[in-house]
Amino acid sequence: MNFTTPFRNQELIRTLLSQINKLKLRPIKIMEVCGGHTMAIRKHGLHQLLPSEIELLSGPGCPVCVTEQTFVDKAIAYAQLPKTTLLTYGDLVRVPGCYQSLSEARSAGASVEVIYSTQQALSLARKQPNHRFVFAAIGFETTAPGTALALQQASVEKLNNFLVYCAHKTMPEAMEALVADGLPIDGYLGPGHVCSITGSKLFDRLVARYSIPLVISGFEAVDLLQSVFLLTQMILQNESGIQIQYRRLVSPDGNRKAQSILNEVFEPCTATWRGLGAIPHSGLKIRNTYAQWDAEVMLPVSVHSLPDPKGCLCGEILKGIRKPTECAHFGKKCTPEHPVGACMVSSEGTCQAYYSYQQTE
Ligand code: SF4
Numbered sequence: 001m002n003f004t005t006p007f008r009n010q011e012l013i014r015t016l017l018s019q020i021n022k023l024k025l026r027p028i029k030i031m032e033v034c035g036g037h038t039m040a041i042r043k044h045g046l047h048q049l050l051p052s053e054i055e056l057l058s059g060p061g062c063p064v065c066v067t068e069q070t071f072v073d074k075a076i077a078y079a080q081l082p083k084t085t086l087l088t089y090g091d092l093v094r095v096p097g098c099y100q101s102l103s104e105a106r107s108a109g110a111s112v113e114v115i116y117s118t119q120q121a122l123s124l125a126r127k128q129p130n131h132r133f134v135f136a137a138i139g140f141e142t143t144a145p146g147t148a149l150a151l152q153q154a155s156v157e158k159l160n161n162f163l164v165y166c167a168h169k170t171m172p173e174a175m176e177a178l179v180a181d182g183l184p185i186d187g188y189l190g191p192g193h194v195c196s197i198t199g200s201k202l203f204d205r206l207v208a209r210y211s212i213p214l215v216i217s218g219f220e221a222v223d224l225l226q227s228v229f230l231l232t233q234m235i236l237q238n239e240s241g242i243q244i245q246y247r248r249l250v251s252p253d254g255n256r257k258a259q260s261i262l263n264e265v266f267e268p269c270t271a272t273w274r275g276l277g278a279i280p281h282s283g284l285k286i287r288n289t290y291a292q293w294d295a296e297v298m299l300p301v302s303v304h305s306l307p308d309p310k311g312c313l314c315g316e317i318l319k320g321i322r323k324p325t326e327c328a329h330f331g332k333k334c335t336p337e338h339p340v341g342a343c344m345v346s347s348e349g350t351c352q353a354y355y356s357y358q359q360t361e
Pocket of ligand 1: 311312313314317324327328329330331334335339340341342343344345351
């Protein structure tokens, strides 16, 4: 059985579009803050099917894209240490740092290995006790529990050759920062996967503080159109609040076990986001009780940072104020094969989404 088929049903899609078109529309801006949503919208061409009054903006929802250049530089510094291997998920390997990417550093002799889970990282550390493994941990509330669990296991097993270089981030503070900056966002499409862990309550403060509507959406065409319909209704009626469209995975309370692991291992900290700068309480820092496995505590490295690549608009794109097609490098100097900026690297990056589905422009 294909579980996605009902959520791509053409009849339902037509009905939802007709319902949206019947609303008394005015120009509105809706921002999605999940790279999975950005990709799905472009892949299904939903932005073209919607009436012109509804503009979809892509926000800071791609974990690789929001990771600052110096994080890559420090990861490279770890990979160049003797008897040390830098472990990371695939997309990060190709993100340009200030000087080179992890992939380029690997070609020059640095020890970099792509892994698919934190359990694989632990397994490597167990098998080679005389070698050090540093896991470069990025991502939002969706991937952070896996890192937290690995830290707990390393602690229980006293696995002292495993370290985490942590740059996990949390979504609500970045979304608040965009609204506080005065960006014209009428409503948010909430990140479905993040909320499967955190629950919809994650956004209570954002909605209360800024009186903004938010609909937590699934990832198929029917999910997204239904979410746009619900959100547009709320915007037109000047309603704030949270609705959950993605009910098959998201509840108000989320996954309490995962939340408890996160709270035990991490504490909030100020994090620097590419394009958005430093945002208080938007990062996850490894607590002192796990400092023995914190790469920044046990193995500090320093790098000299440089400005973002000339002409790259990633910072503005992540805020939703520019579109990839406005960048002079788009599709010329910058392609998924030869990315200039992070937004073209990741399969969830806005520039790559625009590039991959240009026929839907
Ligand atoms: S097209 Fe490339 S250079 Fe331009 S903003 Fe996107 S990632 Fe940066």
